[in-house]
Amino acid sequence: MEGFMELYQTVYKDMYRLAYYYMGSAEDAEDAVQEAAMAAYEHFCRLKDKDAFRPWIFKILVNRCKKSLKKRSRRELAKETVERSYEPSLSSQAEVLELLGKLDDEERLIVTLTVYGGYKGEEIARILNKNHSTVRSKYRRALKKLESELT
Numbered sequence: 001m002e003g004f005m006e007l008y009q010t011v012y013k014d015m016y017r018l019a020y021y022y023m024g025s026a027e028d029a030e031d032a033v034q035e036a037a038m039a040a041y042e043h044f045c046r047l048k049d050k051d052a053f054r055p056w057i058f059k060i061l062v063n064r065c066k067k068s069l070k071k072r073s074r075r076e077l078a079k080e081t082v083e084r085s086y087e088p089s090l091s092s093q094a095e096v097l098e099l100l101g102k103l104d105d106e107e108r109l110i111v112t113l114t115v116y117g118g119y120k121g122e123e124i125a126r127i128l129n130k131n132h133s134t135v136r137s138k139y140r141r142a143l144k145k146l147e148s149e150l151t
Contacts, residue, residue: 004044007053008037014117015061021112022065024097032068036061058117059127062109069105102149107142110135 019029
């Protein structure tokens with residue numbers, strides 16, 4: 001327990017930041033981080049290389065976020081939500097969330113892992129079980145989308 005908590009405390013803020021920008025709300029981010037931490041704690045004894053803790057727990061977090069987003073989209077489709085009117089926010093956090101919302105789920109994940117998680121393309125490729133060149137091209141494509149939105 002003690003070893004897990006020491007490692008967890010070093011990554012908690014980054015996990016929350018990633019989940020917040022990926023999920024789009026503080027409440028959903030807290031839930032995702034909590035679920036990921038519980039799952040990681042349950043399987044911590046299986047982690048052989050403690051130096052791999054950060055990528056390992058981020059992979060768990062990413063999977064929790066994806067699962068949560070799928071549930072959310074199913075609920076929204078079932079309810080046939082009415083589109084809300086757009087009101088620009090003055091807050092930079094809201095603007096970033098809005099911009100990230102223009103990306104598809106995988107592009108948003110790659111950008112947030114790069115910018116907020118500090119991961120390199122090869123690490124993201126391992127986390128997402130994708131080819132490094134695929135991750136790199138999706139990242140570039142996402143940046144071009146964001147750039148066109150800003151201009």
